Structures are given as C-alpha cells and as structure tokens.
Amino acid sequence: MATDVLMPQMGESIAEGTIVKWLKKVGDSVQRDEPLLEISTDKVDAEVPSPAAGVLLEILGKEGETVGVNAVIGRLGEAGEAGASAPAAAAPAPVVEAPKPPEPIAPTPAAPPVPVAPAVPSVPVANEEASGGKVRSSPLVRNIAREHGVNLEEVPGTGLGGRVTKEDILGFIERGKGTSAPVAVSITPAAPVPVAAPPAPIAAPPAPVFAAGDRITIEPMTNMRRRIAENMLASRRTSAHVTTFFEVDFTNIARLRDRVKKSFEAQNGTKLTFLPFVIKATIDALKALPIVNSSVEGDNIVYKHDYNIGIAVALDWGLIVPVIKQADALSITGLARASQDLATRARAKQLKPDEISGGTFSITNFGLYGGYTATPIINQPQVAILGMGGIHKKPWVIETPDGDAIAIRHIGVMSLSFDHRIIDGAVGDQFLAHIKKTIETTDFSALL
Amino acid sequence: MEVCQSRYLGLTPYGEAHELQKQLVEKRKADEIPDTFLLLEHPHVITLGRAADRANILVDETTRTQFGVELHETGRGGDVTFHGPGQLVGYPIIKLMPGRQDIRRYVRDLQEVLIRTAGDFGVTAEPRGGEFVGVWVGNEKLAAIGIRISRWVTMHGFALNVATDLNYFRLIVPCGIKPENGHGVISLEKLLDRPVEMSEVVKSAERHFGEVFERQMRQTEIFAI
Numbered sequence: 001m002a003t004d005v006l007m008p009q010m011g012e013s014i015a016e017g018t019i020v021k022w023l024k025k026v027g028d029s030v031q032r033d034e035p036l037l038e039i040s041t042d043k044v045d046a047e048v049p050s051p052a053a054g055v056l057l058e059i060l061g062k063e064g065e066t067v068g069v070n071a072v073i074g075r076l077g078e079a080g081e082a083g084a085s086a087p088a089a090a091a092p093a094p095v096v097e098a099p100k101p102p103e104p105i106a107p108t109p110a111a112p113p114v115p116v117a118p119a120v121p122s123v124p125v126a127n128e129e130a131s132g133g134k135v136r137s138s139p140l141v142r143n144i145a146r147e148h149g150v151n152l153e154e155v156p157g158t159g160l161g162g163r164v165t166k167e168d169i170l171g172f173i174e175r176g177k178g179t180s181a182p183v184a185v186s187i188t189p190a191a192p193v194p195v196a197a198p199p200a201p202i203a204a205p206p207a208p209v210f211a212a213g214d215r216i217t218i219e220p221m222t223n224m225r226r227r228i229a230e231n232m233l234a235s236r237r238t239s240a241h242v243t244t245f246f247e248v249d250f251t252n253i254a255r256l257r258d259r260v261k262k263s264f265e266a267q268n269g270t271k272l273t274f275l276p277f278v279i280k281a282t283i284d285a286l287k288a289l290p291i292v293n294s295s296v297e298g299d300n301i302v303y304k305h306d307y308n309i310g311i312a313v314a315l316d317w318g319l320i321v322p323v324i325k326q327a328d329a330l331s332i333t334g335l336a337r338a339s340q341d342l343a344t345r346a347r348a349k350q351l352k353p354d355e356i357s358g359g360t361f362s363i364t365n366f367g368l369y370g371g372y373t374a375t376p377i378i379n380q381p382q383v384a385i386l387g388m389g390g391i392h393k394k395p396w397v398i399e400t401p402d403g404d405a406i407a408i409r410h411i412g413v414m415s416l417s418f419d420h421r422i423i424d425g426a427v428g429d430q431f432l433a434h435i436k437k438t439i440e441t442t443d444f445s446a447l448l
Numbered sequence: 449m450e451v452c453q454s455r456y457l458g459l460t461p462y463g464e465a466h467e468l469q470k471q472l473v474e475k476r477k478a479d480e481i482p483d484t485f486l487l488l489e490h491p492h493v494i495t496l497g498r499a500a501d502r503a504n505i506l507v508d509e510t511t512r513t514q515f516g517v518e519l520h521e522t523g524r525g526g527d528v529t530f531h532g533p534g535q536l537v538g539y540p541i542i543k544l545m546p547g548r549q550d551i552r553r554y555v556r557d558l559q560e561v562l563i564r565t566a567g568d569f570g571v572t573a574e575p576r577g578g579e580f581v582g583v584w585v586g587n588e589k590l591a592a593i594g595i596r597i598s599r600w601v602t603m604h605g606f607a608l609n610v611a612t613d614l615n616y617f618r619l620i621v622p623c624g625i626k627p628e629n630g631h632g633v634i635s636l637e638k639l640l641d642r643p644v645e646m647s648e649v650v651k652s653a654e655r656h657f658g659e660v661f662e663r664q665m666r667q668t669e670i671f672a673i
Binding site for chain 1: 455497499500523524526527550551552553554555556574575577578579581593594595596597598599
C-alpha cells in the first residue's frame with residue numbers, strides 16, 4: 001500500500017514550499033520520522049520527516065520546484081512495489097480519472113447555482129444521487145476513513161461524480177479535529193461549503209482539459225492571487241451578502257475642495273480627495289449603528305470599539321487593504337495623509353504586517369476609471385463594506401424657495417454590501433442614509 | 449509556563465557552536481532537554497546558508513584567510529552572512545507547540561524579540577519579511593535571521609549587530625543585499641554613537657525572548673545535555 005509524501009504546511013498563511021533537497025533516493029528505505037527531504041519557505045529551511053516506514057518509490061517533486069501545500073511530492077511503499085503501476089495505486093488525483101464512461105456528473109460544490117440556497121445539505125444529496133446511496137471513493141480514501149473512524153457518507157465529495165477524494169477526506173478529518181460541528185462557521189474561512197481543504201481549494205473543481213497546440217497560455221497564480229481568490233470565495237461562503245445603493249450629492253465637498261485644494265496640497269504634500277470626507281462620514285455612521293462595526297464569532301456578535309478603517313488599494317499585481325488604525329482620532333487632514341501614506345507604501349511593498357490587519361470596516365473606491373457602482377465583497381471577518389462609485393457632474397433636481405429647479409451637482413453612487421446574517425435591510429439603509437446626510441449637510445471646513 | 453534554559457557562551461568558534469546546536473536539537477526532539485536559548489559571539493566567520501550564492505563572497509580565499517575569517521557551510525535557510533566579535537548571536541533550540549507551528553509566526557516572534565531588545569537601548573527598529581527578512585533601521589539591517597526547523601524544533605536563529613566591526617561586511621554581499629540598492633548594515637553602537645555593554649544586551653534579549661515566547665527563562669551555568 002503506497003503512502004503519499006505531501007508538501008507540509010509550515011504555517012497558517014503559507015500556501016507553498018520549495019523542495020531544496022531529497023535526502024533519500026528512489027529505492028532507498030526509510031524509517032518513519034526519518035528526515036526524507038528538505039524544503040524551504042520564506043527563507044526558512046525545514047526537514048520533512050518520512051510519514052511512514054518503507055521504500056521511496058517515486059519522487060514527484062523535483063529539487064528546486066515550488067509546489068502547493070499538500071501536493072503529493074513523493075510516494076512510499078514496500079520494497080518491490082512499483083510506484084504508479086501498483087494495482088491499489090491510490091489514484092493520485094481525481095482529475096486523472098477523467099477518461100471514464102460518461103456518468104451523471106454531480107454538480108460541483110464550487111459553483112452553487114443559487115447563492116441563497118444553503119450550500120451544505122445540497123452536496124451529500126448529490127453524492128447519493130450519483131451513486132445510488134453508496135459513496136464513491138478509492139481504496140486509499142476508504143482506508144483513511146477506516147483508520148480515522150469516519151463514515152464516508154458524511155464526507156462531501158468534490159471529485160468526479162461526487163467522488164470523495166483524498167483531499168476531501170483529509171480536509172474533513174482536519175476540520176473535525178479542531179471543532180466537531182460546523183458551528184464554528186464564524187471567522188475561519190474554512191467554513192461551510194466543503195470545497196476541499198482551505199490551502200488549495202482553487203485547484204479542486206475539475207479543470208477544463210486543454211490539448212497541446214491550443215492557443216492558450218497557462219500561468220500559475222502568484223501567492224497573492226491565490227490568497228485573494230481564497231479570501232473572496234471564503235467571504236462569499238461565510239456572509240449573506242446584500243448590497244444597497246444610495247445616490248449622494250457631493251457638491252458641498254466639491255466646492256470646499258476647490259476652495260482649499262491648492263493650499264492643502266502645498267501644506268500637506270498630498271491631494272485632497274473625496275476619500276477622507278467619506279471616511280469621516282463612515283465613522284460617524286459606525287458610531288450611530290455599532291452593529292456595522294462588528295463581526296460574528298460562532299453564535300456571538302463581537303462589537304468593536306476601535307474604528308480601524310481598511311482602504312482597498314489596487315496594485316499592479318493584485319489588491320491589498322491597509323488599515324487606518326483608530327481612524328476616529330484623525331481629522332480630515334490626518335485621514336487624507338494616512339490614506340495617501342498607506343496607499344503609497346502598499347505600492348512600494350513597504351507595509352508592515354500589522355498595517356494590513358485588525359480592520360473593523362472597509363471602504364473601496366471603484367470610481368477611478370469612471371465606474372458607476374459595484375457590489376463589493378465583504379472583507380472578512382468584517383460585516384460590511386462601503387463602495388464609492390465615480391463622482392460626476394449631473395443635472396439634478398433641487399428644491400429652492402422659488403420651487404424646484406434643475407442644477408448641476410456632483411453626484412456619486414455609494415453602495416454598501418452588508419452581512420444579512422446580523423444586519424437587517426433597514427439597518428443597512430439607515431447606515432448608508434447616515435453617511436449620505438453627513439456628506440450632504442456637514443460643514444467640513446471646520447474639520448480640516 | 450514552559451521553562452527555557454539559557455546561557456551566554458561568550459566567544460565560541462562557529463564549528464564548535466554548530467556541533468553543540470546539533471546535539472541540543474537531537475536531545476530536544478527526543479524531549480531529553482527543555483527548550484534552550486544559546487547566546488554567544490563568534491570569531492570572524494563567513495557562513496553560507498543553503499540558498500547561498502558563492503558569488504556573494506567578494507574576496508578570494510587568500511584575502512579571506514589574511515583577514516583571519518573562517519568559512520563555514522551550514523544548514524540554515526538564507527544566503528551568505530558574517531559573524532564576528534561584538535555581534536550577539538542567538539540560537540533558540542525550542543520546540544514549537546501545535547498552536548505555534550508556523551514558521552512565519554516564528555520569524556515574526558524572533559523579530560519582535562530583537563525589536564524590543566533594540567528598543568531597550570532607544571533604537572526603533574522594524575521587521576521586514578520576504579527576501580529582506582531581518583530587523584532594520586531604515587534601510588540598514590541591524591539583525592539578520594536564518595533558521596532551520598526539524599520536526600518543529602528550531603535551530604540557528606539571529607545575529608544582532610551590537611558593536612560589530614561593520615567593515616567585515618564588505619567582504620560579502622550580506623544575505624544577497626546589495627549596497628547599490630541603498631541597503632546596508634548597522635550596529636547599535638554606530639546608531640547610538642556610544643559604547644554598548646554586551647552583557648546588557650544579553651540580559652535584555654533573554655528577557656524579551658521569555659516574554660514573546662512565553663517561556664520562563666532560567667540561566668544555567670551547565671547545560672542539561
């Protein structure tokens with residue numbers, strides 16, 4: 001019976017490792033726990049002990065190669081056993097099994113068609129349909145299940161036809177270890193939908209097969225891209241997203257800005273944008289409706305008394321959300337400086353770890369290219385995110401003492417995506433209405 | 449709280465310290481000894497990490513020997529570095545427990561120990577990760593970090609420039625960091641422009657190590673080996 005050697009996870013946020021050196025050759029015998037190879041992550045070298053006693057049958061990850069956590073990098077077995085050709089050969093990855101007679105393909109959990117439908121129960125059902133009550137799996141998976149006393153019928157399968165893959169069962173066991181029930185949905189993005197284990201969920205759905213000669217380029221995702229992908233999906237799985245939109249008249253701020261723009265820039269070395277005003281208005285609204293500045297942990301709502309505002313910054317190579325800590329203590333000028341400073345250093349890759357963590361609410365600006373509005377994804381474990389669309393001059397009906405008139409006003413659409421688990425529609429609207437009122441009616445000149 | 453034995457060994461040749469570390473690591477893996485924190489200084493030596501590029505040694509063997517600088521290959525992560533008298537080297541040989549089995553966290557914790565230590569002397573240092581891993585004051589590196597982990601027992605560690613003769617760093621491109629990018633190395637003494645007592649730095653580092661890693665530090669004259 002072959003045992004897979006996996007790239008170990010050397011830390012929570014570590015998605016891959018580089019193979020530095022194999023300490024054993026194919027055919028060498030090893031003891032359990034004897035150093036088998038050396039890997040390197042983040043300039044830290046580590047020895048990987050052998051997961052079992054036996055003979056090294058195959059080396060799948062070459063020296064110098066960087067592979068994802070939990071990737072199979074080698075295979076151990078008994079002397080004489082051939083690597084891949086062994087009959088029980090623990091079908092390495094479900095994708096390999098593709099050429100099979102067509103069978104009803106169960107819906108893959110990665111693409112739930114109806115976003116509101118609770119995803120969890122739907123998957124086991126798919127299993128039963130695909131296999132008439134009997135769960136499909138390989139001998140290896142059944143072995144693991146036996147060893148860990150797991151009932152395979154409880155394990156949601158992501159493989160072809162609802163098959164329970166090795167990743168599925170290992171992920172299931174892993175999740176089961178920490179907390180037994182799915183109650184711990186809370187902050188951990190490992191939560192409800194069983195898309196394999198968190199480190200490599202992106203690879204899980206059966207990939208389209210490309211033939212040689214296809215006019216395509218395949219490029220592995222960077223670490224950052226993988227993190228973004230994981231976080232976005234994890235957020236979609238965790239929160240019940242609802243987005244509300246308000247048209248906001250920025251004319252007062254636009255006028256103030258025109259008045260002080262030059263002197264502000266001369267004094268502070270940074271441009272005065274609409275953003276610091278929006279942050280200020282947001283903090284006022286957070287104070288008025290504290291639930292928006294909270295997070296969900298298990299069955300509890302955790303209210304945060306700090307106002308740490310994350311500002312999404314687009315980078316050429318991805319996206320990052322640096323955080324203005326204790327933003328409520330800053331003036332408009334302070335907020336302008338802080339947001340500019342964080343954005344500049346984000347682009348220069350000079351942010352410190354604690355500057356991208358600890359946010360309690362986030363703001364994203366999609367107006368840079370003239371976008372009208374969008375429905376942002378919540379930055380977990382927060383429960384809402386504010387989106388700013390582009391601010392443009394528009395003909396607008398205003399009320400004057402002489403009756404209604406059409407005026408040219410600076411109008412922008414703001415959106416708020418909130419977690420409907422704990423924020424009701426009315427509260428979401430009140431929050432955005434609060435921001436709108438602050439922006440339209442406050443005399444900010446005193447706050448500069 | 450877990451106990452961690454610690455000791456300042458003074459000036460110790462690299463090879464000797466390396467052997468001692470290897471023994472301690474094996475004993476620690478087998479739970480025969482408690483966590484151990486070695487503090488010491490090395491005579492002039494250039495060491496090569498696993499990822500070292502020999503092109504980062506800028507002098508030939510003759511010149512190196514003339515300067516009285518040894519050369520050692522080691523199993524730690526990272527590139528080329530230099531150790532010498534006046535540099536406080538710390539080798540924690542500790543077992544990372546399940547909640548802390550995270551090499552990024554371990555590196556961050558070590559950085560925190562160094563930042564707090566520098567802070568005791570009025571120096572504000574900051575951590576950098578990735579290829580610049582270490583503790584920096586502006587664009588100058590105050591402390592280097594190079595680590596090896598075997599079954600979650602740590603080996604190698606950090607090198608904090610207290611009163612190091614920085615001229616020796618010219619023999620190498622330390623950790624592949626090139627001066628033309630505006631990066632350099634710095635010591636506490638140079639930053640403060642006054643002598644710094646090594647024994648004070650040792651005390652400070654021990655204390656912060658205990659706090660950051662939540663260990664009860666116990667100074668030992670003789671190691672439990």
